[in-house]
Amino acid sequence: MDNFVDGSVMVVMKGDEYDSKISDIVERVAKKSVCYVCMRRGCADVIRDIKNAGGDADGFVFIDTNDNAESDGSHIYLGSSATLETLRDAVARIVDEVHPEILVFDTLDMLLGHGEKFHVMKFANSIMCSEGIVKKMFLIVGNNGGMCGLVDDMKMIVEKSIETSNI
Amino acid sequence: MKTVMVVDDEAPIRELLGAVLGSAGFTVITAIDGKDCLRKLESMKPDLILLDMMMPGMSGREVCQGIRKNPKTKTLKVIFVTVAKFSETGKDTLKELKVLDYITKPFDNDDLIKRVKKAI
Numbered sequence: 461m462d463n464f465v466d467g468s469v470m471v472v473m474k475g476d477e478y479d480s481k482i483s484d485i486v487e488r489v490a491k492k493s494v495c496y497v498c499m500r501r502g503c504a505d506v507i508r509d510i511k512n513a514g515g516d517a518d519g520f521v522f523i524d525t526n527d528n529a530e531s532d533g534s535h536i537y538l539g540s541s542a543t544l545e546t547l548r549d550a551v552a553r554i555v556d557e558v559h560p561e562i563l564v565f566d567t568l569d570m571l572l573g574h575g576e577k578f579h580v581m582k583f584a585n586s587i588m589c590s591e592g593i594v595k596k597m598f599l600i601v602g603n604n605g606g607m608c609g610l611v612d613d614m615k616m617i618v619e620k621s622i623e624t625s626n627i
Numbered sequence: 628m629k630t631v632m633v634v635d636d637e638a639p640i641r642e643l644l645g646a647v648l649g650s651a652g653f654t655v656i657t658a659i660d661g662k663d664c665l666r667k668l669e670s671m672k673p674d675l676i677l678l679d680m681m682m683p684g685m686s687g688r689e690v691c692q693g694i695r696k697n698p699k700t701k702t703l704k705v706i707f708v709t710v711a712k713f714s715e716t717g718k719d720t721l722k723e724l725k726v727l728d729y730i731t732k733p734f735d736n737d738d739l740i741k742r743v744k745k746a747i
Contacts, residue, residue, distance in 0.1 A: 468714075576683060576684075577686065578681050578682055578683050578684075578686065581681050581686070581711075582681055582710075585681070585710060585711045588711075609686065609688075609689060612688065612720075613686045613688055613689075615714075615716050615717065615720065616680075616688065616711070616713055616714065616716065616717030616720050616721075617711045617712065617713060617714055617717055618714055618716070619714050619715075620714075620716075621716060
């Protein structure tokens with residue numbers, strides 16, 4: 461974690477690197493106070509990675525758009541039909557109530573299924589406005605982000621951009 | 628009289644910028660998005676373009692790249708208008724795109740006029 465700056469970091473992942481690299485990132489944030497937004501895979505998979513890394517998910521609050529299960533204090537299930545507004549409200553609420561040290565957004569380009577690039581940019585910018593509370597923010601972007609120019613536009617507003625090969 | 632092109636997808640912002648700049652003596656023309664901007668630049672040559680960073684379709688960065696690639700428009704002066712805070716990387720990109728300045732929304736009217744006058 462030390463090689464990551466405080467503030468917003470965009471982690472650009474090639475599609476075939478996702479499975480191996482996302483585990484690395486989860487391992488780095490395990491044992492911290494984390495708001496983890498699960499867009500690409502469910503929170504059960506993230507919890508498995510945390511346990512495999514010898515950590516625990518006690519400090520995690522998950523926002524999960526993959527499942528429709530009943531929410532509880534540390535699992536907010538929004539389902540796949542969640543709108544950007546619903547998701548933004550959920551993140552803002554967790555940031556306000558829990559004050560997590562770290563926010564992980566896995567993965568940002570999944571939002572391209574909810575709106576066009578500029579909606580995703582506006583969403584990301586609104587999330588980044590909580591930087592005063594959240595110390596570190598990891599915005600993970602996959603292949604689709606590069607193709608539509610999302611990565612290049614995001615590079616203009618994030619503190620740092622990292623390719624997964626450099627993690 | 629100097630001409631400023633305002634490119635913003637939000638009509639209230641276009642109207643506000645138009646009113647503020649108009650009252651300062653500038654002629655204002657508007658474009659509703661990046662494609663509209665590039666199309667209008669085929670026949671117009673404003674002294675300055677105020678370009679919104681986040682728009683539907685083409686982003687401000689992409690529009691500016693389009694302006695720089697076209698021999699007819701590559702020397703036009705551009706200022707970005709944005710709700711976002713640019714990072715150091717972002718500021719480097721602004722230099723690469725030869726963007727003169729950036730104005731953050733919400734903007735102060737007097738500051739806006741001062742920056743536009745300085746640019747042209």
